[in-house]
Amino acid sequence: MVLLRGGFRQLSTTIPISAEPEPSFQRQNATLVFLARNTDLRDVLTSMSNLERRYNHKYLYPWVFLNDEEFTNEFKGRVLLETNAPVYFGLIPKEHWVQPAWIDEDKAEESRKRLKGQNIIYGDSSSYRNMCRFNSGYFFQHPLLQQFKYYWRIEPNVDYFCDMNYDPFQYLNQNNRTYGFTIALYETSETVTTLWDSVKEFMANYPQYISNDNAMELLSNDGGQTYNMCHFWSNFEIADMDFWRSEAYRKFFNFLDAKGGFYYERWGDAPVHSIAAALFLPKHKLHFFQDIGYRHAVYQHCPSSDESLGNSCSCHRWNSIGKYTNRLNSTSKSLTLL
Ligand SMILES: Nc1nc2c(ncn2[C@@H]2O[C@H](COP(=O)(O)OP(=O)(O)O)[C@@H](O)[C@H]2O)c(=O)[nH]1
Numbered sequence: 001m002v003l004l005r006g007g008f009r010q011l012s013t014t015i016p017i018s019a020e021p022e023p024s025f026q027r028q029n030a031t032l033v034f035l036a037r038n039t040d041l042r043d044v045l046t047s048m049s050n051l052e053r054r055y056n057h058k059y060l061y062p063w064v065f066l067n068d069e070e071f072t073n074e075f076k077g078r079v080l081l082e083t084n085a086p087v088y089f090g091l092i093p094k095e096h097w098v099q100p101a102w103i104d105e106d107k108a109e110e111s112r113k114r115l116k117g118q119n120i121i122y123g124d125s126s127s128y129r130n131m132c133r134f135n136s137g138y139f140f141q142h143p144l145l146q147q148f149k150y151y152w153r154i155e156p157n158v159d160y161f162c163d164m165n166y167d168p169f170q171y172l173n174q175n176n177r178t179y180g181f182t183i184a185l186y187e188t189s190e191t192v193t194t195l196w197d198s199v200k201e202f203m204a205n206y207p208q209y210i211s212n213d214n215a216m217e218l219l220s221n222d223g224g225q226t227y228n229m230c231h232f233w234s235n236f237e238i239a240d241m242d243f244w245r246s247e248a249y250r251k252f253f254n255f256l257d258a259k260g261g262f263y264y265e266r267w268g269d270a271p272v273h274s275i276a277a278a279l280f281l282p283k284h285k286l287h288f289f290q291d292i293g294y295r296h297a298v299y300q301h302c303p304s305s306d307e308s309l310g311n312s313c314s315c316h317r318w319n320s321i322g323k324y325t326n327r328l329n330s331t332s333k334s335l336t337l338l
């Protein structure tokens with residue numbers, strides 16, 4: 001693990017001219033977290049330069065890059081050119097990444113073949129499953145992240161459409177929010193066939209962790225009998241890692257992990273995070289960042305002029321995923337649920 005500061009800064013042509021944060025800015029204990037492979041470099045730079053231009057050149061929050069292999073010098077050098085903020089590069093411990101020895105590999109292989117046969121995206125990928133399990137249960141345990149409370153998750157090749165005129169970390173802190181999202185979608189049901197059964201078992205065993213004011217209506221249309229596949233799209237998250245470090249969430253993750261569903265199906269970190277946030281938190285701790293325009297792959301959220309809350313955005317509403325997210329209204333104190 002290495003901390004590098006912008007030694008290449010003078011060579012950069014991409015870093016925006018720095019601007020001062022707003023006078024009310026109070027720096028938070030926060031970081032920008034980026035899990036990536038060396039081969040993702042080009043798309044990593046796209047996302048980074050975007051977020052630096054729209055937001056971080058003013059606030060200079062540190063970046064943490066994580067990888068299950070050592071980052072190459074090329075990767076590190078190119079990344080450093082994109083920011084004036086501190087940058088940390090970390091290696092993920094093997095035991096936080098690889099398929100555990102107690103997983104029945106024959107059964108896991110059968111799942112990969114089955115999902116591949118059903119044409120499910122990443123259906124036959126072991127590394128994708130490792131990634132989902134890591135993001136569900138381990139990223140916040142990484143030594144480099146121990147010093148931080150809040151994180152913003154970044155992925156390769158994403159767009160941020162709005163110039164941010166405030167700090168979302170400060171927003172979470174000052175408004176006592178825990179989990180922020182900008183797109184909600186429906187999960188591919190074949191990847192989570194038995195996830196909800198496990199969640200129901202957990203709820204029955206540990207009722208003390210379920211918030212009285214939970215957001216079950218977000219997850220289920222029949223009072224918790226079945227999962228409606230709704231989840232926050234976790235490639236964008238601005239949230240408090242102390243929630244993932246809490247007893248409730250750790251018990252939940254360990255319970256799910258022991259079922260083997262990350263490998264015997266293809267449980268994603270998005271439904272796992274979403275279910276936990278919706279059940280263990282009171283709903284006023286969830287926050288829809290309606291004012292942050294964002295694109296990942298073919299889905300995007302482009303704020304309407306009302307939603308943008310003064311942020312200046314450049315995107316088109318016509319191909320927005322707003323039909324889902326607009327139903328989540330965070331302008332009131334609590335969420336208006338699906
Ligand atoms: N280091 C590492 N990162 C990975 C691996 N697989 C996926 N990722 C990262 O995990 C995140 C999600 O992967 P991605 O391919 O974007 O999946 P998608 O967004 O679900 O299509 C991205 O930040 C990837 O760079 C892997 O095998 N190793």
Ligand SMILES: [Mg+2]
Nearest residue numbers: 155156235296
């Ligand atoms: Mg992605």
